[in-house]
Amino acid sequence: MxxxxxxxxxxxxxxxxxxxxxxxxxxxxxxxxxxxxxxxxxxxxxxxxxxxxxxxxxxxxxxxxxxxxxxxxxxxxxxxxxxxxxxxxxxxxxxxxxxxxxxxxxxxxxxxxxxxxxxxxxxxxxxxxxxxxxxxxxxxxxxxxxxxxxxxxxxxxxxxxxxxxxxLYDFFRTTKKFYADDKCVSCGMCAKNCPDGAIEMENGKPVWIKSKCQHCTACINCCPTEAVQFGKGTQTRRRYNYDKTIK
Ligand SMILES: Cc1cc2nc3c(=O)[nH]c(=O)nc-3n(C[C@H](O)[C@H](O)[C@H](O)COP(=O)(O)O)c2cc1C
Ligand code: SF4
Ligand code: SF4
CATH class of the missing domain: 3.40.50.360 (Flavodoxin domain)
Incomplete structure (x- = not known):
């Protein structure tokens, strides 16, 4: 296995x-x-x-x-x-x-x-x-x-x-700074993919409901419209995921 x-x-x-x-x-x-x-x-x-x-x-x-x-x-x-x-x-x-x-x-x-x-x-x-x-x-x-x-x-x-x-991991893995910007198309993929059940959809938009998560970055890196942000830093950064890269 x-x-x-x-x-x-x-x-x-x-x-x-x-x-x-x-x-x-x-x-x-x-x-x-x-x-x-x-x-x-x-x-x-x-x-x-x-x-x-x-x-x-x-x-x-x-x-x-x-x-x-x-x-x-x-x-x-x-x-x-x-x-x-x-x-x-x-x-x-x-x-x-x-x-x-x-x-x-x-x-x-x-x-x-x-x-x-x-x-x-x-x-x-x-x-x-x-x-x-x-x-x-x-x-x-x-x-x-x-x-x-x-x-x-x-x-x-x-x-x-x-x-x-x-x-430092415990200190960093807060969900406080997550938000979806106006590129969000309400597809719900971020909530579906979260391994931690940390995201719920409310009125078609993701809401981070846990104070701590894995900080795995699936929600940020796999959002199809790159709408998920963490504070200001991610607004100008690229996104990475394996499937998108090998295509
Ligand atoms: C929260 C977090 C912490 C990380 N810390 C390290 C690290 O300490 N050293 C390192 O070389 N890479 C670090 N990385 C990079 C990942 O380990 C690396 O990109 C990994 O291959 C991602 O695997 P995945 O695509 O299966 O999620 C970190 C990534 C995340 C999301
Ligand atoms: S994956 Fe992106 S576009 Fe889809 S609901 Fe989440 S934030 Fe919105
Ligand atoms: S970083 Fe990972 S664990 Fe945290 S909310 Fe996003 S998908 Fe879920």
């Missing part, structure tokens, strides 16, 4: 490639937590594929990894592939701690950065080059998993950052 969490498609793509090339099935963690999919029975290999947040774990991964059903479903070989815009530090070790066992294999996979709240995502052509490179890295990852390799590899630098930066 390959469990994955993905807001803008990088980790979903990685999980689907890994599942296809290792004879496994990719299942969305958000779907499991929202009752749309189930945790599968123990099998030979168990993988976790998700993005690094603040050089640590997304809140949804912490929640999922601490479920007894997840721990009971782990196979003999447990691995993770953590996608990132730069590096992942010790996020893999944090996952291992939550699961209560050492990981056999971890790989930090560099892909385009989606954190539009703080940075302007790369232009499309540059993002495409990152994705082409990531696909090559994924070939190695799949060979490693198929041969049950035991190692830590990829962009695992930033271990010092992992000591301090994860503490």
């Amino acid at each position: 390959v469990y994955y969490f993905s807001a803008t498609g990088n980790s979903k793509h990685a999980a689907e490639v890994i599942a296809a090339k290792t004879g496994d099935t990719a299942v969305s963690i958000a779907d499991i937590l929202n009752g749309r999919a189930e945790i599968k029975e123990k099998s030979g290999k168990t993988g976790f594929v998700f993005p690094v947040y603040f050089w640590g774990l997304p809140e949804i991964i912490k929640r999922f990894a601490s479920l007894p059903e997840v721990k009971n479903s782990l196979g003999d070989y447990v691995y993770c592939v953590i996608t990132c815009g730069a590096t992942t530090g010790t996020a893999d070790k944090m996952l291992a701690k939550m699961l209560g066992r050492k990981l056999d294999y971890s790989f930090s996979l560099k892909m385009p950065d989606n954190y539009v709240v703080l940075y302007d995502p790369s232009p499309k052509e540059k993002a495409k080059k990152f994705l082409a490179h990531a696909d090559k890295e994924l070939e190695t990852v799949c060979e490693d998993i198929n041969s049950l390799a035991k190692k830590r590899a990829g962009s695992t630098a930033g271990e010092l950052k992992s000591l301090f930066v994860p503490h």
Whole structure:
């Protein structure tokens, strides 16, 4: 089983490639937590594929990894592939701690950065080059998993950052500054896609109802009209999502 969490498609793509090339099935963690999919029975290999947040774990991964059903479903070989815009530090070790066992294999996979709240995502052509490179890295990852390799590899630098930066995540992940501007066409996709149930539609417009969310950026980066903003910074920034970039 390959469990994955993905807001803008990088980790979903990685999980689907890994599942296809290792004879496994990719299942969305958000779907499991929202009752749309189930945790599968123990099998030979168990993988976790998700993005690094603040050089640590997304809140949804912490929640999922601490479920007894997840721990009971782990196979003999447990691995993770953590996608990132730069590096992942010790996020893999944090996952291992939550699961209560050492990981056999971890790989930090560099892909385009989606954190539009703080940075302007790369232009499309540059993002495409990152994705082409990531696909090559994924070939190695799949060979490693198929041969049950035991190692830590990829962009695992930033271990010092992992000591301090994860503490900032809780401070940053407020929903206070979200709003939809007048480009909103009331399609409801932002509410439907939110993995956290943080958005409700009121009079055809999204309203952020939780004080904290994953800050996954799905609502900002996947809105078809780029209407979702977070404060002023996002008004002039590009948007990134995997599907839009590879087209
Ligand atoms: C809240 C948040 C925090 C992030 N923190 C980091 C980080 O600490 N280091 C890094 O290299 N990339 C960071 N990123 C970038 C993502 O990890 C990267 O773009 C990832 O591939 C997105 O995966 P997805 O498309 O599956 O959602 C962050 C993104 C978000 C939304
Ligand atoms: S996805 Fe964008 S256009 Fe659609 S309802 Fe949400 S803000 Fe409006
Ligand atoms: S409100 Fe937006 S950023 Fe927050 S969890 Fe939902 S989709 Fe992600």
